[in-house]
Each structure stands twice: as structure tokens, then as C-alpha cells.
Amino acid sequence: MKPFFGLKGLGRKTFDNKVLGYKASIYQALMAFLLVSGCNTDTALKDEQPDPVLVEYPVVYIQRDLITQPSDDNPESASFQSRNPSQFNPGAQLFVKRNAFTDSPVTNITAELFADLITEDLDTIQRIDIRDLSVSDDGQQFLVSIRAPEIADADEDEQPSWNIWRYQLSDQSLTRLIDSDTTAEQGDDLMASFLPDGRIIFASTRQRLSRAILLDEGKPQYTALDESRDNETFNIHLMNDDGSGIEQLTFNLSHDFYPLVLQDGQILYSRWDDMGGDHGINLYKMNPDGTDNELMFGWHSHQMILDEQDEHIEFVKPQQLPNGNILMLLSSQDEMNYQKRPVTINIDEYIDNQQATAVSGETDNTTNNAINDLPLSFDFKFNFADALSPSGRLTHLYPLPDNSQRYLLSWDLCRVVVEEQIRACGQLTDEQLLDQTLALADPLYELWLLNDADGTQQLVANSEEGKVITEALGMQPSSQPKAFIADQVIGNELDPQLHEELAAAIHIRSVYDFDGQDSSSNQGGISRLSDPSLTPASELPARFLKIVRGVPMPPDEVRDIANTDFGRSRNQLMREVIGYTPIQPDGSVKIKVPANVPLAISVLDSNGQRIGGRHSQWISLQAGETLQCMGCHTGNSQLPHGRYDAQADSINTGAIGGSAYPNASSNIIPIQGQTMAQADAMVNGIAELSASLRYDDIWTNPAISALNPSMNLSYENLTTPAPNGSECFNNWTPYCRIQINYEEHIQPLWDLPRLAIDEDTLEVLADNTCTVCHSNVDDNSLAQVPAGQLELIAAPSIDQIAHLTSYRELFFNDVEQEEVDGIVIDKLVEVLDADGNVVYQVDADGELILDAEGNPVPVLTTVNVPAIISTNGARASSRFFNTMNDETHQNMLTADELKLLSEWIDIGAQYYNTPFYAQD
Known part of the structure; x- marks a missing residue:
């Protein structure tokens, strides 16, 4: 591979500012931008000697196809789901440019990455996926996650896993971090970053320690799914720079991912809190050894009004600006809507958007917000609405790791189709801009360098319709190298x-x-x-x-x-x-x-x-x-x-x-x-x-x-x-x-013989066994209405054969029954209107329906019997526990038995509390 050094920077470029219908070329894209900006000299292309920083440092970016599975009948589009990080979007390529100028050479360093897998169907074999660029503090290497091509006709668990690769600038080499194929395929590895001591922190489905603990608990060893049971769970892991010494740091039951090494050496990451219901993806922080793990921000900040619309936002993939602020790119709820909205989050003084910390000194939590649009000197108004946006659309933004206020951004300039011609929005009149029938042109995301300090933009890499640049970074030394935090010491911390x-x-x-x-x-x-x-x-x-x-x-x-x-x-x-x-x-x-x-x-x-x-x-x-x-x-x-x-x-x-x-x-x-x-x-x-x-x-x-x-x-x-x-x-x-487990530990409480016996004569005074009264038959096998309309027998339920009748009776609403002529039937009562009058049956014309004696026929309905126990907990099941303490039931269940019932109901009243109880 050729080195990327030795070429001069971009020279002077000039353009004719006139209305053009244009194709997707670099000059026409630049023209579109000039038209958007109105040729204002404050926002024009930089026209001076090349910046030495831009000349010296390579730029890396990922470009991908918007269509991942081409098909005449049903083409599949790239989609990015925050709760499915390992999703495979084939059609990505990884490029390295000598520097940030348009005409500098560019090399596709993944073009031949899996050449050993080439078959006659070259196009299909080479469609790989790439994500998660992260550069070292010295700018000499970067990490990236790559998934090899799909294996035709293989099951999902036989497909290649995501692996972390390292590119080193010194010899332009791209190598997989974990050399062993066996070890590399033991889980999906994503979102890697360097720690100051050279170790690598990343998100993975390996769950190494969790799997080992399952064995110690007497369970089979397996890779757990998230709490929605959709995808394998990602947790934060740590390893040496040669791929050895893998350790699991976090143990959430849903995803812990996107670890960011902060300037102070701590780890800020995204956590999906899905315990007992979806509480959103929030920001957490911990030390690099996994200690001091705590919620940092976002629990009550997922619903926000943005551009007069109520939006649901997730706190995914944090970045840190050189000034220490946290940068996030808010995403659309539409997984195939690629535009982002850059915001800063003040996590130092806030724990939610309008909730300051106790030590911040903030007293008014309603006038100030922790979340604000990224302040830029340009009048950009990036959003993720579907409507026309004069600012265009943003899908990625990377702050250069210095204090220059410069950003690499993947930017789709505002373009529309007018009379079958693609026109820049800067060419349109104000009246045309308000025309809601204008069709947006297909996305054309290209890589730009935005200098917010002097109000200039520089095109870095062009693209073409049907593709999008999703990530980029500069291989530039950081002006804020990360602080080192040593692992906590046994005997000290x-x-x-x-x-x-x-x-x-x-x-x-x-x-x-x-x-x-x-x-x-x-x-x-x-x-x-x-x-x-x-x-x-x-x-x-x-x-x-x-x-x-x-x-x-x-x-x-x-x-x-x-x-x-x-x-x-x-x-x-x-x-x-x-x-x-x-x-x-x-x-x-x-x-x-x-x-x-x-x-x-x-x-x-x-x-x-x-x-x-x-x-x-x-x-x-x-x-x-x-x-x-x-x-x-x-x-x-x-x-x-x-x-x-x-x-x-x-x-x-x-x-x-x-x-x-x-x-x-x-x-x-x-x-x-x-x-x-x-x-x-x-x-x-x-x-x-x-x-x-x-x-x-x-x-x-x-x-x-x-x-x-x-x-x-x-x-x-x-x-x-x-x-x-x-x-x-x-x-x-x-x-x-x-x-x-219900069948094993709770049903026996209802079946347990509970005989009241005279201590002197040993005569049975009463049989207080629960199922004697709470059954549909009596001692003589004759039909009876169960006491309290509650049947506690151990027979399979007619409503759900997988459950015993008693469980369904306790937790599901039922209808009241009565015994008529030796048969137990559902009780029917007359329906009354709002005024308490009987409602009668009518025909299609609204005429009363009469019985054989000429009397109107009342509308009948069943009587609801509400469930006596609630899965919300024992205290929410007071009807049941009050009954157990009333005059009829007092002391029939012991305090130890009531404690068992209470603890089981409080944890959710599950039918089984082990996945393997009913294993065939």
C-alpha cells in the first residue's frame, strides 16, 4: 500500500454563480453550497494558503450504500436501530485520504480485505459492513469494527461476527486485533476506544464472566438476550492491545454500549434501561476497571419539544468536544432517516434536561436546559424532520481533537427537484421554499470540513447518490490527551x-x-x-x-x-x-x-x-x-x-x-x-x-x-x-x-391438607384445605360454585392449558357463576342504562324484540369478577391478604406461608422463575 504523504494541498477554486441544473459532481455540489449561502464571503470556500494541519494529517471515513440488498422486487435499505447494534448493513467501504483536501489521493483499504472469500459472485461476497471509527490520542492508529460478508445459506448463528480491527499509520496496515479465529468469533465486538495505557475498551456480546457465573449458579452456559428478548446483550469489556486478557466490566441485562474515554480518564457510555419496562437509553459513567458505575444523565429527558414537535430521543454514542462538553447527535425515530441533530449536554451540572445536580448552584430548573443545539457561527438549523430544510441534512459530525473549532461533517446540501431538474435550495425564491409539494432530491451526503472559527467550509470527499458517508475522523494528535486512572487496588479501594x-x-x-x-x-x-x-x-x-x-x-x-x-x-x-x-x-x-x-x-x-x-x-x-x-x-x-x-x-x-x-x-x-x-x-x-x-x-x-x-x-x-x-x-x-415456581412451590399451598382436629378425641372438626371450598365440586362430587368465585384446583386451565386453573383464577378477571339445577353456569344479569333503566333487545330497525308472551326481551350480560391478586405486588393485592386475615380465613395460612406468597408476588408472580423448569 502506498504512503499518503507527499502531495500538495488544494489550490484556488472559483465558480460561476448562476442557476444550473446539475448532476452529482464535486463542482456542482460546491456550487449548490454557494447558492445556499448566497455567496456571502463569510461563508464561502476558504481562499488562502493551505492549512498545514490539514495537509499533514490523513482523513478516514466510511461510505456505505443506502441500498443494502439490491433487488428489482424488494430492495432493502440500510437501517440503524439503537437497540440492535449488531445489525448487518452490507455495502460499506473504508477510505483513507492523505489529508482533508478534495483532490488528495484516497485509498479504499477494505477493497481486498476478504479476498480469500472471493468467488464468481464477487459483488455479493465483497459486501461487508464497517462502523465505529476511533483514533488514538497520538493520532498514529485508529480502531474500527468490521463484519465479513454474509455466508450464503448459513443460519444466523453461523454468520461472521463483528470484529475490531486496527489501522497503523506507520506502515498503513489494517489487521484484526484478535488473531485467533476461534476467539474472534466468540461474540460481536463493537465500539472500541483506546485507554491512555494502551488497553482497549469496547462493547461486546461475549459476556465472558456472566457466562462463567451461569455455570457456577448451576445453569447452562449461554449468551443472554436483552430484556426484550430480541438480540444478544452487549456489555462493556476490556482487553489488551493485542486482543488478549478480555474482561467483562458491566452486567446490565440490556445493552451497555458506546464507551467514550473522557478527558479525565473515566468512561461515559450509553445504557439501555429496560428493567420492568423501557426506560430509554441513558448516559452512565464508571472507572476504566468498572468500579463506581453510576447513572449520569437522561432518565427523565427522553421526550423533548424540538422544532415544535414532540420527539423521543435516546442518548446514544456520546462524543467529547475539546472544551470538555459532551456532544451528541440526536437521531430520528425513523431508523431509515439518516439525518442527525447535533446538541451539547451539560452533564457536569445536570442529571436531566431541567434538573440540576444538588451541587451545581442552579436554583431555577425551568429556565435553563442541559441540552442545547451545538452553537455554531453559521445559521445551521439541522433537524430530523421530513420537510425541506434550507440548512440541508447532517448525518455525522466529528470535532477535530484540537482547539480549532473545526469539524468533519457528512452533509447533504439542500436540493430539490424542479421540473425534473435538481436545483439547489439557494436558487429558489422564498415562495418556492414554502411550497410543500416540492420533492427533495435523493440524498447526496458528502464529507466537509467546517471551520467554525473563521466561517469557512472545505469539501473533503465527494460522494454519489445512493451512498452516504456515515463516519469520519482525522488522524491528528489530541491537544487534550486522556488522563490515566489506575485500576482500584485490593486492600486499598x-x-x-x-x-x-x-x-x-x-x-x-x-x-x-x-x-x-x-x-x-x-x-x-x-x-x-x-x-x-x-x-x-x-x-x-x-x-x-x-x-x-x-x-x-x-x-x-x-x-x-x-x-x-x-x-x-x-x-x-x-x-x-x-x-x-x-x-x-x-x-x-x-x-x-x-x-x-x-x-x-x-x-x-x-x-x-x-x-x-x-x-x-x-x-x-x-x-x-x-x-x-x-x-x-x-x-x-x-x-x-x-x-x-x-x-x-x-x-x-x-x-x-x-x-x-x-x-x-x-x-x-x-x-x-x-x-x-x-x-x-x-x-x-x-x-x-x-x-x-x-x-x-x-x-x-x-x-x-x-x-x-x-x-x-x-x-x-x-x-x-x-x-x-x-x-x-x-x-x-x-x-x-x-x-x-408456581406449580412447584405455590400450588402445594392450596393442596396441603389442613384439618382441624380435636386434641382430646382426635376427631376431625373441619377440613380447611383450600381446595375443599375453592373447587367446582363438593365432597360428594356434586357441582358447586367455588367459594368466593375462586377455584384453586391443580387441573390445567380451560383458558390456557399451560397454566393451572388456580393461577388463572388468581390473576385474571373472570365471570361470576351460579349453580342452577345442579349445573354451574355463568350468571347473567340485566343491562341497565345510565339512568338505571333496563335495556331491551331491538332488531335492525330499532324495534323491540318480544318473547313468546309479547314481553320485551332484556339485554343480559355476565358479571365481572376481578382478579384477587395483582402482579404489581403484595400490597397491591390487599383484597387477597385482607381475606386471609378475616374471621373466616384467619390462621388458615401460616405467617411463613404468607411470607412466601408475598415475596413471590412482589417479584412479579411469575409462573416460572427459571427458564429451564419445564425443559423437555
């Missing part, structure tokens, strides 16, 4: 014992802290709750914390999961209970948790029922790491909770060091500022999770007040099968999981 156990810790200062407000103020505040002489344990609102693990969804070839496996609602997919721990009187918790798995937390009352909504973000921690959390937040809160530099001060200021907590036991003497959970961990070690709701009073001073009674709601007290995995907690490991 990381706890060595936790690290050895492959565990981490979560410390919550107070679950009563809701965005800096004390939610326990009605009970006197945490100062009263934390005083055992003033508040007995039975009066504490929050008693236990539950940790839940999201179950990764296998691909269909591993296990084809039917929708019925999830039960009434698919939103929560499948969940495993990781365990429980008591909440201390001040609302604090410090607990050991498994590392490197997606976790969620729930606050529980004394019955084990969740207080408040479900957690909506997955938490994952590196081995040895401790997550410090101020408290909780409401589901709709836009206040800055969960981001370390954004939160308000905690309501729990902690202990006054050197003495016991007020009126508490002197067995635990805290250090200044410690929460009760921290002090307990210091004296007794970090608490381990339990399968039981177990409480023992460690805080009451018996000389001042009476000890609180212990409690233990345990699976060991059940006479029905305990949930799978509960025995693991007798000797806790980070792989302990509790699985609850």
Missing part, C-alpha cells in the same frame, strides 16, 4: 476479603431518605426511630431489605421460552431472590452481595411485603467494591438520586463518635458519622444475606427498655416444598439463589 469471596457490599445510609427528605417524619423522624427506648421494633416502618437478581434470558436455540412461562405479566421476566437482611433502626443497611451480577433492592415491612415501587435500575458491583448510597427515591422523582456528585446531603448524619447511640446498647460503640449498619459491620462483620426474614435485637439497652422479641419467617417452617436453592444459605456463597 477494594476490600480484600470481599474480593476473595467474589462478593461486594451495599451500604445505604437510610431507606427513609427520599431524595434528601425524611419520609419517617410522621413517625418522629430517624432520630426517634433510631432510639430503641422510644420506638419498639414492631413500630419501625421498614424492617427488611430484599435483594433480587435478574435472570438472563437464553436464546431460542438454548431454550425457547413460551410467553406463558412468565405468567400474568412479562414485564419482570424472571427473578431470583438473592436474600434478606434486617434494616437497622436508623434505616441503614450494610450487606454483602454477589459481585458481577445485576441486582435490585426492595424495602419490606415486617410481613415481608414490599414498601413502595420496584427498583427500576440494575445495580452491579465489582468484586471487593462497596456501593455507598444515600437512600431511596420515588419512581417519578427527577431529583438527583444515585449519582455521587449530584445528591443532596443525607438525612442520616450518623453517630457522634466515642459513645453509644442514644439509649442504645453499649456493645456497639460507633465512630463519628457512622450509621448503625456501619457500626454493626465494624463490630460484627458485614452481614450476610439470609433466606429467612430473621431479626434479633442488638440495639436495645435492657437497663433502659425491654428487648424486642426475635422473629424468623423461614422456609424451614413450611410443610410444602421450600423454594429451590434455599438450602444454600446455610453456608452462604455469592452463588446462592432462591427460585420460586
Whole structure:
């Protein structure tokens, strides 16, 4: 391959400014631009000596076909879906130019990349896909993702994977980073960037550590799908510059992707939050070793008014400007609409578009926005509307890594078709510009260099209709080289014992802290709750914390999961209970948790029922790491909770060091500022999770007040099968999981014989077995209406054979039944109008229909029986639990059984909580 040096820069170019109907050539494209700008000298082509920077540094760009699968009948267009990063759009090419001038030589460095795959059908074989350009700080190499040509007649899982390639300027070589074919094909690798120490951070479906943990959990090893079960999940990975030492850093159940190495050395990336419902793609930040992972921006900022239209936006593929600001190219919701809108986002002072951080000093969150159009000296108004735009359309923008205020941009100049001639919009009158019937010309995206400092534009690379330049960069040294952040050290930042156990810790200062407000103020505040002489344990609102693990969804070839496996609602997919721990009187918790798995937390009352909504973000921690959390937040809160530099001060200021907590036991003497959970961990070690709701009073001073009674709601007290995995907690490991499946663990509660027996005579006084009353037949096998219109039998449901009748009766609306002449039938009642009058049947002409006796026939309807349990949680199922405590049902189910029901309903009341329960 020839070197790219030795040619002179672009000389003077002049053009005749007159109306032309033109084809897609470079001179005519430039002409179109001059017409758009009105030949204003401030925005004209640069007409001076070549800039030495532009002469010296190569420009790299990707050009692709807009039609990926040519066909006379049904051609396929390139489409870019944010939730399907690995989508294959064949027809891309990678070019390197000597510099940023139009007539400098250009080389297609991927033209012969897969020459060994050439067959007679050359055109088809060479249609590859290319994406994700990223240059090193010294400008001497860049990374790019390439997917080899499609293999004809091969299944999807047999197609080539996306691989990361490296181009080195010194010898103009393009080589795959991972040399081994076997290793390279173990997942799709995308979006790579260099760390300051030379290692490479990237997004991948490899899920190396997640797959290994599945084996340790006793599951098959597989590559998990995202929570919509559409595509394999991308997580952030790290590797050495030779492709070795691959490590998985993040463990979200949906995509973590587009890692950006910031100037301060931290990693800003995009995360798809799809837990329990689509919460959009938001911006997160972490250290290069995966520690200190936190939400940065965007949770409540996906709906915005842009150009007087309500638009849904996603925070995908962040870039950083030389001045440190974050640049994003907002995309159209139409995946085949390629134009972008460049905006800057102030993530330093904002956590949402109109929500400042607690430390920013912003007091008015309604007048200032974090998201603003990129400020340019030109009057560009880029948007992603379908209407004519005099500014043209933008599909890519790359800031040069210096302080020159220059950008490489892929720009489609505004052009329309007038009387079968392509005309530049600058040629049109104001009246013509308002003509909504004008047809836009086919896109002609070309590469330009925009100098915002002196108001000039320079054409860099021309293109042709039917193609689009989607990415570009300059191989130029950065004026802001990235800072180096070393990996956290075991024994310093990381706890060595936790690290050895492959565990981490979560410390919550107070679950009563809701965005800096004390939610326990009605009970006197945490100062009263934390005083055992003033508040007995039975009066504490929050008693236990539950940790839940999201179950990764296998691909269909591993296990084809039917929708019925999830039960009434698919939103929560499948969940495993990781365990429980008591909440201390001040609302604090410090607990050991498994590392490197997606976790969620729930606050529980004394019955084990969740207080408040479900957690909506997955938490994952590196081995040895401790997550410090101020408290909780409401589901709709836009206040800055969960981001370390954004939160308000905690309501729990902690202990006054050197003495016991007020009126508490002197067995635990805290250090200044410690929460009760921290002090307990210091004296007794970090608490381990339990399968039981177990409480023992460690805080009451018996000389001042009476000890609180212990409690233990345990699976060991059940006479029905305990949930799978509960025995693991007798000797806790980070792989302990509790699985609850309806047929295996809940149905036995309804079938369990519950006989009331006279202690003296042993006579059976009553049979309180649930299915005796809640059945469609009585003891004599005669038809009966089930008690409470609720049938709890274990027979397959006539509505859904994959579910037992009892499950459908509990979670789905039904119709009221009655027994008539020994037959159970649906009860019918007369329909009444708004005034309470009977509605009668009428014929097509509106005349009353009469029965044999000449009387009008009333319209009859069934009576709805609403479901008694809700998948929204145990507290949302109060009808059921109130019934279990009424005079008829009291004590028929034990407290341990009710705890099992509550925890199962709170995690989503799934029919199965393992993908492999019903494996054939």
C-alpha cells in the first residue's frame, strides 16, 4: 500500500454563480453550497494558503450504500436501530485520504480485505459492513469494527461476527486485533476506544464472566438476550492491545454500549434501561476497571419539544468536544432517516434536561436546559424532520481533537427537484421554499470540513447518490490527551476479603431518605426511630431489605421460552431472590452481595411485603467494591438520586463518635458519622444475606427498655416444598439463589391438607384445605360454585392449558357463576342504562324484540369478577391478604406461608422463575 504523504494541498477554486441544473459532481455540489449561502464571503470556500494541519494529517471515513440488498422486487435499505447494534448493513467501504483536501489521493483499504472469500459472485461476497471509527490520542492508529460478508445459506448463528480491527499509520496496515479465529468469533465486538495505557475498551456480546457465573449458579452456559428478548446483550469489556486478557466490566441485562474515554480518564457510555419496562437509553459513567458505575444523565429527558414537535430521543454514542462538553447527535425515530441533530449536554451540572445536580448552584430548573443545539457561527438549523430544510441534512459530525473549532461533517446540501431538474435550495425564491409539494432530491451526503472559527467550509470527499458517508475522523494528535486512572487496588479501594469471596457490599445510609427528605417524619423522624427506648421494633416502618437478581434470558436455540412461562405479566421476566437482611433502626443497611451480577433492592415491612415501587435500575458491583448510597427515591422523582456528585446531603448524619447511640446498647460503640449498619459491620462483620426474614435485637439497652422479641419467617417452617436453592444459605456463597415456581412451590399451598382436629378425641372438626371450598365440586362430587368465585384446583386451565386453573383464577378477571339445577353456569344479569333503566333487545330497525308472551326481551350480560391478586405486588393485592386475615380465613395460612406468597408476588408472580423448569 502506498504512503499518503507527499502531495500538495488544494489550490484556488472559483465558480460561476448562476442557476444550473446539475448532476452529482464535486463542482456542482460546491456550487449548490454557494447558492445556499448566497455567496456571502463569510461563508464561502476558504481562499488562502493551505492549512498545514490539514495537509499533514490523513482523513478516514466510511461510505456505505443506502441500498443494502439490491433487488428489482424488494430492495432493502440500510437501517440503524439503537437497540440492535449488531445489525448487518452490507455495502460499506473504508477510505483513507492523505489529508482533508478534495483532490488528495484516497485509498479504499477494505477493497481486498476478504479476498480469500472471493468467488464468481464477487459483488455479493465483497459486501461487508464497517462502523465505529476511533483514533488514538497520538493520532498514529485508529480502531474500527468490521463484519465479513454474509455466508450464503448459513443460519444466523453461523454468520461472521463483528470484529475490531486496527489501522497503523506507520506502515498503513489494517489487521484484526484478535488473531485467533476461534476467539474472534466468540461474540460481536463493537465500539472500541483506546485507554491512555494502551488497553482497549469496547462493547461486546461475549459476556465472558456472566457466562462463567451461569455455570457456577448451576445453569447452562449461554449468551443472554436483552430484556426484550430480541438480540444478544452487549456489555462493556476490556482487553489488551493485542486482543488478549478480555474482561467483562458491566452486567446490565440490556445493552451497555458506546464507551467514550473522557478527558479525565473515566468512561461515559450509553445504557439501555429496560428493567420492568423501557426506560430509554441513558448516559452512565464508571472507572476504566468498572468500579463506581453510576447513572449520569437522561432518565427523565427522553421526550423533548424540538422544532415544535414532540420527539423521543435516546442518548446514544456520546462524543467529547475539546472544551470538555459532551456532544451528541440526536437521531430520528425513523431508523431509515439518516439525518442527525447535533446538541451539547451539560452533564457536569445536570442529571436531566431541567434538573440540576444538588451541587451545581442552579436554583431555577425551568429556565435553563442541559441540552442545547451545538452553537455554531453559521445559521445551521439541522433537524430530523421530513420537510425541506434550507440548512440541508447532517448525518455525522466529528470535532477535530484540537482547539480549532473545526469539524468533519457528512452533509447533504439542500436540493430539490424542479421540473425534473435538481436545483439547489439557494436558487429558489422564498415562495418556492414554502411550497410543500416540492420533492427533495435523493440524498447526496458528502464529507466537509467546517471551520467554525473563521466561517469557512472545505469539501473533503465527494460522494454519489445512493451512498452516504456515515463516519469520519482525522488522524491528528489530541491537544487534550486522556488522563490515566489506575485500576482500584485490593486492600486499598477494594476490600480484600470481599474480593476473595467474589462478593461486594451495599451500604445505604437510610431507606427513609427520599431524595434528601425524611419520609419517617410522621413517625418522629430517624432520630426517634433510631432510639430503641422510644420506638419498639414492631413500630419501625421498614424492617427488611430484599435483594433480587435478574435472570438472563437464553436464546431460542438454548431454550425457547413460551410467553406463558412468565405468567400474568412479562414485564419482570424472571427473578431470583438473592436474600434478606434486617434494616437497622436508623434505616441503614450494610450487606454483602454477589459481585458481577445485576441486582435490585426492595424495602419490606415486617410481613415481608414490599414498601413502595420496584427498583427500576440494575445495580452491579465489582468484586471487593462497596456501593455507598444515600437512600431511596420515588419512581417519578427527577431529583438527583444515585449519582455521587449530584445528591443532596443525607438525612442520616450518623453517630457522634466515642459513645453509644442514644439509649442504645453499649456493645456497639460507633465512630463519628457512622450509621448503625456501619457500626454493626465494624463490630460484627458485614452481614450476610439470609433466606429467612430473621431479626434479633442488638440495639436495645435492657437497663433502659425491654428487648424486642426475635422473629424468623423461614422456609424451614413450611410443610410444602421450600423454594429451590434455599438450602444454600446455610453456608452462604455469592452463588446462592432462591427460585420460586408456581406449580412447584405455590400450588402445594392450596393442596396441603389442613384439618382441624380435636386434641382430646382426635376427631376431625373441619377440613380447611383450600381446595375443599375453592373447587367446582363438593365432597360428594356434586357441582358447586367455588367459594368466593375462586377455584384453586391443580387441573390445567380451560383458558390456557399451560397454566393451572388456580393461577388463572388468581390473576385474571373472570365471570361470576351460579349453580342452577345442579349445573354451574355463568350468571347473567340485566343491562341497565345510565339512568338505571333496563335495556331491551331491538332488531335492525330499532324495534323491540318480544318473547313468546309479547314481553320485551332484556339485554343480559355476565358479571365481572376481578382478579384477587395483582402482579404489581403484595400490597397491591390487599383484597387477597385482607381475606386471609378475616374471621373466616384467619390462621388458615401460616405467617411463613404468607411470607412466601408475598415475596413471590412482589417479584412479579411469575409462573416460572427459571427458564429451564419445564425443559423437555
